[in-house]
């Protein structure tokens with residue numbers, strides 16, 4: 076395939092239409108790229124009923140892409156957070172978040188995943204340069220400077236076909252086929268999967284389900300508050316989404332119920348009885364909330380982490396999002412980081428001097444230089460925050476609880492890293508697009524060495 080002279084004529088294939096793939100497509104189209112094809116195994120965006128935190132660093136990217144206002148209009152602006160003992164509901168810490176918007180230019184909002192995905196998708200549909208190929212799975216990915224793959228439509232009446240592109244972006248999630256192909260091309264058999272021993276239930280309670288006697292749950296639904304109930308090896312984080320019409324709960328617990336059975340997304344149908352047992356010693360308020368889940372609607376996720384990859388880039392192929400940095404949810408940054416990846420990719424590809432394979436590779440390496448350390452630092456921080464939240468009796472828990480006590484007097488760090496002002500500064504205060512714009516020249520130069 077002859078290389079187009081202008082970068083904007085490059086043929087770009089994005090594998091996966093999750094948060095990472097959608098953002099990459101939209102950011103590239105807005106940067107002026109003309110040929111963007113998105114291949115997605117699922118027949119539609121297919122997002123599960125679950126909430127998602129829309130942190131200021133995510134909002135900043137979405138606003139630059141002109142999709143933030145629509146997403147924010149359906150979300151809830153969080154003004155405070157409360158960390159409580161799971162068994163008693165006693166408050167360990169209360170953190171005021173009113174100043175987030177003034178500090179970081181965007182509030183900390185929480186929303187429905189479908190709302191975030193649809194907002195990005197609608198943004199993509201405004202661009203003729205983006206073409207979606209739903210119900211089409213990519214396989215046999217050839218990692219090189221002229222990458223290719225086989226696209227197999229789910230409709231068996233349509234034959235599989237070969238796609239060759241100038242750039243392939245593997246935004247294909249935690250079980251990424253692109254990552255496997257890249258590692259194999261690099262002579263690495265597979266990446267180490269870390270057993271986090273954690274699983275998660277995701278639950279949504281709709282306003283019209285609430286019984287009149289559950290006024291305390293109604294008050295939480297109508298609040299602007301994130302609550303975390305913690306216990307040994309388990310916790311629940313909960314917040315209202317969808318303009319306070321749905322109360323969203325996301326749990327973490329040992330993955331003993333989950334067993335080894337997984338499907339493509341590491342989810343499995345769980346049992347309500349098992350879920351109630353796992354949180355059996357949590358306070359009556361939590362019990363009542365879990366009680367709202369209908370039998371047969373309990374879905375459990377296995378929470379995965381991987382060893383660090385030696386590289387995210389090979390030839391003209393790059394990885395994005397969970398494909399290269401799956402992150403435990405305890406910092407609420409996995410999707411935010413996938414979204415930052417997509418925005419940075421558009422900056423670096425848009426600044427290439429030409430569309431040669433050499434320039435593509437160097438630009439992709441510049442992307443990796445902007446992103447890799449930050450994303451992996453947050454992967455580590457999320458894991459550490461989970462460990463602090465899940466401590467059982469012992470010296471470490473005593474130390475953590477001293478920190479919570481000091482916090483009540485207005486001093487010291489928050490062991491729940493998500494709510495810690497210094498951690499927020501590091502995460503929310505970082506402008507990935509600005510960083511990519513400012514350092515592109517330096518990194519592009521370095522990549523040629």
Ligand SMILES: Cc1cc2nc3c(=O)[nH]c(=O)nc-3n(C[C@H](O)[C@H](O)[C@H](O)COP(=O)(O)OP(=O)(O)OC[C@H]3O[C@@H](n4cnc5c(N)ncnc54)[C@H](O)[C@@H]3O)c2cc1C
Nearest residue numbers: 091093094095116128213247248396397404407409410411
């Ligand atoms: C319990 C829980 C709570 C979380 N809470 C938050 C939060 O509050 N805030 C936050 O920022 N993050 C959160 N996250 C993390 C976040 O959900 C993920 O990091 C994010 O969705 C990853 O996006 P992605 O686009 O990389 O991958 P995915 O969303 O997994 O998308 C990958 C897509 O690729 C498709 N695909 C896979 N293989 C192929 C193929 N071969 N060909 C074509 N298509 C393919 C898949 O169908 C899928 O649509 C949470 C995660 C969990 C588990």
